[in-house]
Structures are given as C-alpha cells and as structure tokens.
Amino acid sequence: MSGGEDSRTASDDSRPDGGYGPENEPAVTGPGGREADRATDADHDHGLPDAASVKRWLVTTNHKDIGILYTVTALFFLIFGGVMALLLRIQLWTPGEGLLTAMSYNQAVSAHGLIMIFWFLSPFAFGFANYVVPLQLGARDLAFPRLNALSYWLYLFSGLLFGVSFFQGGTFSGGWTMYAPLNVPVYTPNIGASTAVLALGLFVVSVTVSSVNFLTTMHRMRAEGLTLRRMPLFSWTILLTTWMMLFAFAALLAALMILSSDRLLGTQYFAATDAGGSLLWAHLFWFFGHPEVYIVFFPALGVMAECFQTFTGRRLVGRKWFIAAMVLVALQSFVVWMHHMFLTSINLEIKTLFMATTIGISLPFDLMVFALIYTMVKGRVRFTTPFLFSFGALLLFILGGITGVFLGAVVLDYEFRGTYWVVAHFHYVMVAGVTGLFGGLYYWFPKMTGKMYDEFLGKLHFGLYFVGFNLLYFPMFVAWETPRRDFVYPEAFVSWHQLSTVGGFLLGASFLVMFYNLGKSAVAGEEAGGNPWAYSMTTEWAVPSPPPLENFPGRPSFASGMLEFRRESGSERPRGVEAADGGPAPDGGVADAAELESAGGHDHGEDHASVWPFAVGVASFLTLLGLSGLQRGGFPGGAEGGFYLATTAVGGLGLGWSLVRLAAERFRGPYGPFGESWPFDGVENTKLGVWIFLASDVVLFGAFVGSYIFIRVAHGWTDWHELIPAAHVVTPGLINTYLLLTSSFAVVLALVAAEKGSRWGLVGALSLTFVLGVGFLVNKAIEWNHLFHLHGGEFAGGWTPGTNVASSTFYLTTGLHGLHVIAGLFITLYLIARAWNGAYLDDERPVEYFGLYWHFVDIVWLFLFPLFYIL
Template structure:
C-alpha cells in the first residue's frame, strides 16, 4: 500500500464548498466536527432558554405541556449526544494525529463517514419535530414512556432512529481512533510518553466502543417495539427494568466519556500556563485507567429506587464511592501543579481552572447521590439537575478553554484576549447564577414546570443566569469570527511553555502535517527524511508533556504539490442512510403507515446507500500505512485487521446485550415456565451445520488465495455463499411455519426475543453474503491471489457470526 491517499487531481482549496464535501483529511474533519457541534450548542441552548422561561413562574408558561416535555427531552439529548462528545472530538480529530506523530487517522474515509453520519443524524432529529412531535419522555427515554402508547408520534420513532445513526457514527469513529492510536504512533512515542490529551481520548474511545454498543442494543430493541410491534419493554415481567439496565450500562460510562476529554484539556492547559510538568503524571494516567474500567461497574446506582435488593444496592453504593477516589487524585494533581507553577491567566487557563472549581462542587454533590438513603430523598429532584449540570457543563467549561487554546493552531489567527476574558467572566457568573439556585430549590420535581411558589425567587434567578450564560457565547462567537477575519497571525507556538508536537509546526499545519517523518527516539522531536536523514531537529525538547521547554518554531517544508485527500462517497453513503431511516419511520407496530412517499424514500435511500458503499469499496484510495515504530501491543497486526478485531469487540457487546436481555426477561418470566418458541430444534440444528461448514469453506478460500488458485478461491467463496443462502432459506421456512401457527413477533415476549435476536443474527449473515458477492466479483477478475488479506479479514467477521449462532442455537432451541 502507498503512504498517501490516491491522487485524483488537485485537492480543492478551503474556500471551495467541494473541499468540505469531499475532504477526508483529519484536520478538515476536526473543523467540521467543531463547527457542527457549536451549531447544536445553539440549538440545545435555545431549547434551554425556553425551559427557563417556562419555569419563571410555576404553572402555564410559554410552552404547552407536550411542547415543554419535548423541549426538556431533546435539550438533554442534543447537548449530551450532538454537542458534548462531538465538540471534544473536533479537537481530537485535529490534534491527536499531530500529537502522536501520525500523518492522518488510519482510515481517512471512515473518518469522513463518521462526521457525515453524525451530521445527518442531527438533521434526522430535527426532522422529527415536524412529524407530530419529537421525543417527549425525558432524555433517559424510560420505559414504558418510550413506547407508542405514551408517545405515539412518528417523530418519536424518528428520534430513536436518529440516535441509532449517531451510534453508527460513534462506532466508526471509535474503530478508527483506536487503530490509529495503537498502531500509528511515531518512533519513540510510547504510550507512557503520549500527551495527556491523547491519553484521555484513547481511554474515552475504548469506553465509547463498549458503552455505545450497549446503547445500540437498547435502541434496536426499542425501535423494534415501536416499528415492528415486539413486546420487550411492555413485558409485565422485567420490561421497564430491562431498559434501565441497558440504558445505564451505557449511561454512566457516558459521563466519563463526556468528561475525560475535558480532563485532557485541563491537563494540557495547566501544564502550558503554569510552566511545569503535571505533578504525578503517571499516577494521573493510572487513575484515569482505573476510572475508565470502574465506570462499567457503577450503573445500578441510577436504579436505587427500583426493586433490586438491598445487598446489590449496597455493593453499587460502594463502587460509586470508590470511583470518586481516583478522581480525587486527578484533582489534587491539577491543584498541586498550579501551586508549584507560575500561573499566567490567559483565557484557556481561566476556563480550565474554572472547570476544576465547578467540577469539585459537582463531584461532591454527586457523592450524596451515591448513598442509598440520600438517593431516596434526592432522586427525581432539582438536586440531580444541579449536580448533573455542574459535572457535564463543568466539562463544557474546560472544552471552551480548549477551543481558545487550539484556535490559533486551527485558524492561524490569534483571538482577542480581552474579549476572551470578558467571555469567561460572563460565563462563570451566568453558570453559577443558573445552576447553584437549583441546589437551593432542590425540592422542585425534575422535568416538571409546576413547583412550590416558595421557590419562585430561586427559579427566576436561575433564568436570569441562563440568559447571562447565553449572552457570554455571543461574545465568544463575535471574538472568534472577528479574529478569523482581522485577527493577528498566530505563530506556530503562541504559548511560551507548550510541549506537545502540534506546537512545533506552523499554524495552521500543512496538509501532510510534518516536513518529514517525526521521531521522538531520543526524547526530542526531530523530523527525518527518507532520502536525506534528519531534516530538522531539536525543535520540541521532549514534546510529550515531558518537561518545561521553549520551542524553536519549526518552519514547515511544503511539497511541490498537495496530495489529494478527497472522496465524495462518505457523504453519499450518509445521505442514503438518512433517507433509509427516514423511510423506516413510516412503520408503526408492524404496519407501514407512512404512505407511498415514505416507501419511495425508504427504497431510494437503500438503493443510494448500496450504490455508494459499492462505489466507495471500488474507489482507489489508501490510508496511511507503513512501518510504525510504536505499535505496542499490536506491532504485528495490520491496520485493517486491527480495525476488524475492534469492530468485532463492539459487536460482542451488542450480541451480549441481546442475549443478556433474553436471559433477564426469561428469569423474570420464570425460567422453567418458559418454553422454546420453535417446537422442533431440527431446523436450528441444520442451520448450525450450514454455518459451521461455511466457516470451513472460508478457510479453504484463504488457503486457495495463498496458493494462487483462482479456481479454488472462487469455488470456496461460492460454496460459502451457497451455504449462507441455505441458512437464510431454512430460517425463512421455519419463520413462515411459525407465523402460520400464529407465533408472530407481537405474539408475546417469548416470540419477540426469538425473532429479534435471531433476526439480528440473520442481518449479520446477509451483510456477510453481500461481502462474499463482492469478493467473488473481484476474485473473478484476478484479485486476492497476490494479497489474500481481504479474504482473511472477511473470515474474521464470518467466523464471529458463526460463533454467535453456536450460542443462539442452544438458548432458543434447546434450553
């Protein structure tokens, strides 16, 4: 593979609209993420101001009851999903490859695809408002309020589908970042030397990979209940509790997914503006690793008011309090760094230091909710609202500091420092005026605009604070917009004590990032040329958060031509996905109620997405490859292979959540009272033989490719396809017989779990068969004989699908 993307022609300039539609460069994608996230900040912020106006006095206000519920629900969803994480990943896309010495992310087109899926998922959520009303059951979407009996609008179903599209974006991005950060670090950039912002992104992405897979399972089940008529969450035995388990298994890691990048920004800015290395850096990293692992073991503290027994509640109270301890270490590390350094109160540091103060208050008030007895009192009140915002919007505070910190690098212009400080002053005052009164009016019911009149002064003060906070962002937008046009040019390193690699090159960086191959082998950044040895050295002494240094400003050597980083297909794929899901919203309880228009939208979306995916696969485009010196622990695993393994890891969680849901409902139903839906296990047994044999034929295909046997390769792939089709036909006949007996998807929770779980598996089989058809077509033209890796990578996927069936067969046919 070549080191650079395939050149199709001149890469469009940034002034061209086409540039932003076709770009796959990580810096461009980072800018797109940042700007789009700021748009959703405004969207969610306007909804927040409407909520605060409604709460000016108790009772009827500017919104109807239904509109208020929609505003509260979508405000939470937009801020958590479409603003917070994407805003952080705007910086991550731009900065992380620079910090680790990579020329781009491992899969540039997948990076572009993740952005476009994110954008169109947000547009799909916006469309839901025009379909009778969007989601209105709270951002947690608790069952049974998430079902059509309580939220019958088509828009509510569209909102669920929008979240599914967002999760697809997250999954693609997670695979990309993990592959890049584990496989593409420059020489000498060991994990321990990696800058702290990159460390927080690495841990965040690992959490995202598993947490969002659990959320996807919950959303697929919910969409099935709404669109197909399954009965998971209407089940009298454990239905609503099942949603809580699935959602909070995602929901609590999500708190750290949102907050970790903010911690990374705080660490970077504290080091830069105190002029010293972070105190206890290795312990800081170990504390973050511990929090990331523990975050998956505390979800039930959100369920203390449910019927789980006291012993379980006590256990999760202990894990909740325990997870606060490593956070204490991180907070003290930041405080001691400030004490031991020489602070310069620039705008990025002000926001980061303000975030630390806010988070301390948010964290302390959160420990109250970790105690079972206190949680009984505070749950469902504005104490939770205040605590939640001090943590989450406290994280936003640090990210705003990150925007100011990296603005000169991303734009090449310096912002107005005075206006930055005005923004901080308004922001900090508005923040505390808005959220602190909520602690004092904590007895106000959550998500309810009717409250005790004794709390009117506190709510009115909060509303004033909301508008002050909103006004502060007008200052920010004015400052950054003006600076883009008439701001002073920024040096490569406008800060005195920054020590990470992005500050060692020009602002903004060139398309290819570096003037040569970056190396940190001797603890100092140098750029090496393949032809001429060291191109330039000594510019960033230990550019890994490693110490107090002053950079020489690296002058970038530009090539005679810019290499093309263009592909239109990620954009087209995302449009197809958007229309496909918009058309699916026309289904309601197993009936297609959307009419001819929805049917045409659905069909057109499927055709467009399929065409774009095939075109994207056929496009000659290579991501950055090469010999990467720091690839532990995956030094012997290629990028694409590692990406496939990481995707399979997320799929393990997806199927695990489905199987776990089946087991949970069956236990609640009564394990011995539950009888398998298929009366005869023979069709399942036959399908087991089909899939096991098909796995063997994939192995034969790989052997044939290694032996340069075109005939053997095509024959083995054709056999795999035939066995997969036989599996689907056999399953289709089995389902037809069950339907004839009256056992439909909506017949009861027993049939719902059977059809949905085995149907998800069948969908994976269909995807596999489509890939086999593509492989056969390519093999017919002589592909894979000199490079059998695509066959091997497909085999990993196909073997995983077969292994899943080995779990499903006994669960649904025998036990």
C-alpha cells in the first residue's frame, strides 16, 4: 500500500504555511515526484559489480551501499540482543534460578546491554546517516569513501569478535558498564571477557574513523548556498552527534585500552582499589556514557523533526531555537557525567554542582519537546507509519525524561540507584530513540528501495510495538524495588514481572511483522516514485528512488533558495527541473527522463570500489582474536597458546599488508567542495580530516594523563616516589626530548624541500626524521630493558608494567606514545619510498599533513617528559 493521502501531490493552497522558505530550509525543486522516478545502474563504469553479486557488497565504497549494510547489520544485532533480552524475561517469570545459571544470567545481562547500546543503536542511526546525509547536503559521496567502508567493516568484525567471546569460556559478565574491579581477570577470568573488551575497542576505532569522515564531509562538502543555518534538521543532528562521538568515544577508547592492558599485560590500574582504580573507571566510563545518551537520541530527534514537518505540512516551529537547544545539549552533555556517581565517595559540594548541571540540561529538551508539540498543533497531521513512530517516540521520551529527574536529585538517587526504576527510566529514554529510528526506517524505506511498504502492516507493527513496549517497561516503575541485574526479587512483584515478560514477547512479535512487511515490500511492493510524501522538502526527495550512483544530474545549488542542478562544464546556466510540490522550476524548464537517467552516467572520475577496507577488517579481527589469548604479557603453553600466537602473527602481517595496499591504491574520491565550507573555507579536506583526528587524539592522551594524575593524587603525590626505583633517571627522557625536537625540525626541512622541488633534499630530510625516530625508540628500549632487569634492593625482580601502579602508568602512557611514533615511522618509510620516485614535488600537501601528525606526537612528549621523569 502507499502512504495514503500523503502519496498525492500537494497543491499550494493546501499548505498551511506555504512551504519552507529560503530563510529557513531551502525549498527543494527536483525530479523526485514525477515521471523520472527510475534510477539507472551505471555501476559497471565505476568499478562496481552488479548489486545482485556478493562481491559488490564486499568492495563497495558508495555511501548508499554502506548505509544499507549498516542498517541490515544493525537489525541483525537487534535480533541478537533481543534474544538475550527474552532470555532474561523468561528467567524473571518467577524469582530465583530458572532457565539460566547465575553466571549465564550475568553474561546475558551484560551481552544484551553491550550489543544494544554499541552494536545496534548508534549503527542503526548511522545507516540512515550514511544513506541520507550526502543526499541532503548535495554531495556525491562522503569525503573519504574508503574510510566509510573501513568504518563499516571494523564495525561488523567487532561485532563478530564479540560473538566469538561466547565460545571462549563465556563472554564478559560484569554488566554493560564494566565497573571496576569486576572488569579485571580476578573476577572475570574468561578469555572471552578479554575478547569482549577488545571487540568494543575495535568498535570505538570504527566510530572514530566514521566521525572524522562525517565531520569533514558536513563542514566541507555542502552544496552552494546550503549554509549551516539552512541545513536540514536530520543533518544537523548527525553533525552534533558526530562531534560528541569524536570526543566521548576517545575517552572510552582510553578506558578500554587501559582495561585491555590490565587484562592482557597485567598492569594495575583498575585493580588498585587503594589508589582509586574503581573510581577512575567510573570517571572515564561516564565521561563517555552520558554523552552516549544524546549520541543515541539525537539522530532519532532528527528523524522526528523531519517526520513532524513532512506529515504536518508545517515548518518546525522555532527551528533556530530548536537547533540552538541541540547545540547547548551537546555542549552540556560533557559536564553532567558525575550524576551517575552520586553513590561514590565524591564530596557533597561536587555532587550538588552536578545535580544542578543535570537539571540544567533538561531545560533545552523542554524547548525541543514543545517545538515538536506546537508543530503538530499548528499543522494538519497525517497518521502514517513514520509519523506514528515519531509521535510515539515523543510520548515515551517525555515519560523517560520526567522519571529521570528523580535520579538527578542526590537524595532520591540514593534510594533509586541499583533498582528497576533505573532500568525502566533508561529504557524509556534509550528505546524512545529506537522508536524514532524505526519511524526513520519507514520514512526512508521508499527512497532506499524504490518500493512502498504496506501501510496496514506498518500501523499493525506500531500498535504491537507501542503496547508491548509499555507493557514491558512500565511495570518496572511499579516493581522498582527489584534489585538491578539480579533474578531474585520479592514475591510481591511476581505479577508485575510476568506482565513485563508478556510485554517483552509482544514487543518481539512486533518485529516479526516489520521484517515480513519490509521484506515482502522490497521484493513486490508498490513503486514508490521519487517522492511519495506530500510536503517532504529535503534534497533526497528530489532525485529518483533509489538514487543513481552519483546522486544528482549535475551540480546541486541552493544559491537561489531553491534546489537547482547546474551543468558540470560549459555554461553555468541552471538546468531547471519540475518542482516537487507541483510549482514551476526556477527557469521554467522540466528535466526529461533521459537527462535524469544519465545522472549516474556522468563520469566525474570517482571510484566506488576497493577491497582493502574489507581486508583491513578481516586482519583486525584475526589480530585481536589472537591477542585475546595473552595472559600477563605472554601466551600460555600448549596447543591453545600456539593457536593464539599464530592467529596474532597472521592477523598482524595481514593488517600491515592491507594498510600498505590501502595507502598505495590509486583511488579517486568525490570532487569538491564546491559550495559552503564555513568555518573551514581555507582548509583542504584531508587536512581538516587530520585536524579532526588529532582533536580526538588530544582527548585520548588527555584521558591517559588524567588517569595518571588521578591515581597519583589518590595514592599521595609525594608518596608516589616510593613506588619508583632510583634507576629511573632523567637522562633517557632528556635524550629522547632532544631527538624528537630535532626530528620535528627535520620534517619542516622536508616540507621546505618539497616546496622548492628538491627531490634529494626531501628524501634526505625524511630519512633524517626516520633515523631520529628510530633513535628515540632504541633509547626507549634500552631504558625499559634496564628497568625490567634491576638487581638488588626493593625492586630486585625488576620494575615491570605489573610491579605497581606507578610502573603501570609509566609504561602504558609512554608506550601509547611509542606506538604513535612507530605509526609515524611507517608513514615516513612510505613517504621516503614515494619521494624517491619523484612524488610530492608538485604537491607537497601529504608531507604537510604528516608533519601535523609528527609535531603533535612531539608536543605530547613535551608533556610526558616532565610528568614521568621530573615531577
């Protein structure tokens, strides 16, 4: 079935506000609603196999294909995590042990939380983001298509690695928050627990790669006239989400790297309870954890805003204030994390401060909620499936937000923390976001497939979903005294938990309806046309469904306040196309079908296929699977240890080879930018990508340095020296400081040589950089070897990473820096090899970008040297 009355073309007099004016979102004119609804397949001209072949999906770098891969994979993890949830609900039918043992229950609880939060929620949203955002921006693809593919494959293989953990003695069982000291091997000794931690770390790397790509694209690849102020609301939410992801996930990566070191190398960060290890984990985790709530909810908020506008026929009321509120929430999200720690030993004054920031962050959400409500009141609502899910998400989020206010108060949090009140509130907020995202799935399903879903089945899905959701979670508020993460609870709550279990299975059954509906519709559904919705005014609806390979029949421009497609060469006269709302195109012309069908055939030189992102994903999976077998820095003996050692070796070699081939591959990305790039007008795409990556790296090193300072203060700043041997002297660190500073100067010389066209000067300066970097590592190795093999005195057994917390912080922080140096040396070797053959003399930018990275590494050492050698 079609979308009912919304599949009709709207007349101007039926529009309550006359549409979206150029002062707000640019109005869209385009071929989306007429006879030119057919997307052409010019894939063979761009290195892509046919969409029906498996090879297509292994090598594609096109953003639309990657979006579909993200969406389908996220739905798989929805099933995976949902099965875990149903197991929990069966166990809770009556209090006490039942289907699952105590340990199995703990693993199911932990796996459910980790899978849903990391491998389903955000990736599901970014399936839409990958598909829709470049279309909304007027871009042909993301700025770095191969990085986009790499982010997907790292995501997929991180999830598969987590799945493997179940077969290694059991997965992680310490809860999705992984609180210390339960996260160290003393309490979770299974190899599978270490694998789960490594899998999560690989997922975070995927997120970082994706964040760099999206931020570069959204700041540098917008169409002419599409200023930030005019950008569609869904794209706005993705922009803010990726900025939050960039910094929040960097803090989580630091926590996971430290935890992996504790588990695999035997360091003493989180096991050191006397030095605040447990509190340190809570700070690191929740600095990520609370922004994660908004990282999950913001894309759903963008979907809701788009659906409210489309299905009420009204521009969002207070649009600029809505955007300002989102920006404010994104900033405030990093100053509220400690409200998750009200039950710790933090003093009352600080708790009171964070109670105030928690209440403060709720105020911008009030504005956003009222903006959505007023938009609905002032418009003419059309109760299609996407709108029903969006409206349902709003209702659920309001209830989740109100119940969250209780937890934001210190006194009430003492009572509610650790109970099912938290479970219910958490799901009313997080799954409210999921509800909105399912609205997005129905909203963009016609664009992705060219087919309409069955409207009756869509509404049936919503009815079962909404009833099942509330039947599942609302009784938890009533039975709130149930202890969290425990299957033993008072007999008085049996009926409420049984009601929740019925609701859980009803919620699960609703997805069977959804999968049947979408599967059947994708194969045999009604043709959707380019634009099945009456009032949809964003750019993706101005092209056929599904869009052609390179998205647009020309260069999109919003300079006039309306979408026009300008010619790629020759005259810049706008090529007019029929307006989506039936109005005239800017020049009165109408694009014919032949013009549109040639949209995918324009050869702009872009490539769309590369196998190396997939290869990097496979090699990363094998490398981390092998490393999971490490125990206190070594592999165990016997066949098991041999398997893990061999897997690490094969994966490591494959990873190195794949990265080299990825770097050496001749790949032409999308051209541009050709429009709005504020505030980075003078910064080239790759340079901006490097800067954004380094911003994330600042947070990573900041978390490591902050962890060192936190533990040292907790132990006693001056007492710290008692943990350090006299042999740990300043001289090696001072020598390394001189080596790195000199190497930075050598990089400057290399850039000057490239600018002057001096081939041998460039090769010589890069070679000097390499030699100085190797000298740094050799000096560091000599120092470490000496400390490892001390004789006599208190540290007669050597000062190793596991000796005490001081040695752990020293080796791990300087070791992280050393890994950055090693990565830089591999890049230097690559640059030397290419410079030897005459590269970079006519384009010195790669040398400049490498210099940014190398100077950053040197600057970091200028902080580490006094911290670990002098103070």
